[in-house]
Amino acid sequence: MNHVVSSLSNPIVKEIKKLYKRKYRWQKKLFIVEGIKIIEECIKEKWNIKYIIIREDFPLKFEVSRLIDCIDDNNIIVVNEKVFNEITDMENPQGILGVIEFNLSDMEFLFKVKDKFFIIIDELQDPGNMGTIIRAGDAFGVNGIIITQGCVDIYSPKVVRSTMGSIFHVPIVFADDKLKLIKDLKEKKVAVYATSLRGNIHINRVNFRRDFALIIGNESNGVTEDFLRTADSLIKIPMKGKAESLNVAIASSIIMYEVLRQRG
Numbered sequence: 655m656n657h658v659v660s661s662l663s664n665p666i667v668k669e670i671k672k673l674y675k676r677k678y679r680w681q682k683k684l685f686i687v688e689g690i691k692i693i694e695e696c697i698k699e700k701w702n703i704k705y706i707i708i709r710e711d712f713p714l715k716f717e718v719s720r721l722i723d724c725i726d727d728n729n730i731i732v733v734n735e736k737v738f739n740e741i742t743d744m745e746n747p748q749g750i751l752g753v754i755e756f757n758l759s760d761m762e763f764l765f766k767v768k769d770k771f772f773i774i775i776d777e778l779q780d781p782g783n784m785g786t787i788i789r790a791g792d793a794f795g796v797n798g799i800i801i802t803q804g805c806v807d808i809y810s811p812k813v814v815r816s817t818m819g820s821i822f823h824v825p826i827v828f829a830d831d832k833l834k835l836i837k838d839l840k841e842k843k844v845a846v847y848a849t850s851l852r853g854n855i856h857i858n859r860v861n862f863r864r865d866f867a868l869i870i871g872n873e874s875n876g877v878t879e880d881f882l883r884t885a886d887s888l889i890k891i892p893m894k895g896k897a898e899s900l901n902v903a904i905a906s907s908i909i910m911y912e913v914l915r916q917r918g
Contacts, residue, residue: 657732658710658732658733658734659731659732659733659734659737660733660734660736660737661737662736662737662740664737666705666707666731667733667737667740667741669682670686670705670707670741670751670753671740671741673685673686673753674686674743674811676807676810679807679809679810680807680809683755683756684704684753684754684755684756685753685754685756685809685810685811685814686751686752686753686754686811686814687751687752687754687811687814687815688742688744688747688748688750688751688752688811688815689748689750689815690748690750691818691819692752692814692815692818692819693706693750693752695819695822695823696752696754696819696822697724697725698822699822699823701754701755701757701822702754702755702757703725703729703752703753703754703755704729704753704754704755705729705730705731705752705753706725706729706730706731706750706751706752706753707731707732707733707738707741707750707751707752707753708730708731708732708733708749708750708751709732709733709734709735709738709747709749709750710732710733710734710735711735711749712748712749712750738751743811756809758826758827758828759798759825759826759827760827761800761827761829761835761838763825763827764797764798764800764825764827765842767797767798767825769797769865769917770797770798770844770865770866770867771795771796771797771798771862771865771866771868771913771917772796772797772798772799772800772839772844772866772867772868773787773791773796773798773799773800773867773868773870773906773910774800774802774829774835774846774867774868774869774870774881775787775799775800775801775802775805775870776802776804776805776832776869776870776871776872776877776878776881777802777803777804777805777871777872777875777878778805778806778870778871778872778873778902779805779806779872779873780806780873780902781806781810781812781813781816782812782816782903783873783901783902783903784805784806784808784813784816785812785813785814785815785816785817785818785821786816786903786907787799787870787902787903787906787907788808788813788817788820788821788824788826789816789817789818789820790903790906790907790910791820791824791910792817792820792823792824793820793910794907794910794911794913794914795910795913795914795917796824796910797824797825798824798825798826798827799824799825799826799827800826800827800828800829800835800867801826801827801828801829802828802829802832802835803829803830804872808821808826832878832880832881832884833880833884836881836884836885839867840886842865843865844865844866844867845861845864845865845866845867845886845887846866846867846869846881846884846885846886846887847860847866847867847868847869847885847886847887847888847889848868848869848871848877848881848882848885848887848888848889849868849869849870849871849876849877849888849889849890849905849906849909850871850876850877850882850888850889850890851876851890851898851899852882852888852890853887853888853889853890854888854890855887855888855889855890856889856890856891856892857889857890857891857892857908857909857912858892858912860887860889860912861916862912862913862916862917863916863917868906868909868910868913869881869885870902870905870906871902872902873901873902889909891905891908891909
């Protein structure tokens with residue numbers, strides 16, 4: 655076994671603690687994942703791992719030993735319980751943590767995809783909602799997720815954890831300019847649908863068989879005006895009860911299921 659790190663002053667330990675800050679994550683293009691399953695997904699999808707941190711009492715079962723065999727020994731850091739507790743944000747950590755390199759796509763890559771089904775996430779704030787939408791997108795066949803400015807960081811530990819590994823499966827792009835994004839989509843004949851309570855088209859009447867992008871808005875304010883003005887259609891989910899609206903992650907999942915139903 656590697657030497658056990660017991661000092662909080664260790665440079666790698668100090669670096670990992672800094673990765674809980676968004677600015678530092680983006681400066682270093684690194685983020686944290688915790689748990690054996692999500693690290694296995696990371697390796698399976700061929701994302702680059704900078705470090706794997708293992709608590710010294712973590713049981714080295716077969717699947718863990720196999721995982722470690724895929725990583726250079728110099729990138730495996732064994733730490734004691736005190737150190738691990740300082741670098742985890744989980745209440746009951748498994749005892750294994752990975753430091754992963756960013757792996758972002760771009761619009762040029764997305765435009766090469768067949769049967770385009772993109773999700774545009776517009777100023778979403780809640781980590782749980784963001785992670786759930788990414789996970790649902792993975793489940794329902796989304797082949798590109800586009801993140802606008804003003805969103806919660808998709809590489810925050812809470813978002814990554816709530817994706818349950820789906821963050822490694824779906825190409826993700828960041829878009830700084832909303833109007834340019836819409837212009838580029840329309841030039842490529844990609845329809846743009848925005849979710850809105852002001853929508854006049856129910857989702858079961860929308861043509862989801864064509865190439866399209868679906869805009870999902872902020873929890874409180876919905877889709878921003880720039881997108882509402884430039885979308886091809888404003889769409890909504892038909893509802894019969896007294897509830898005026900749905901949680902954004904639930905609403906997104908319902909629409910994604912309708913896409914899957916239409917496309918078969």
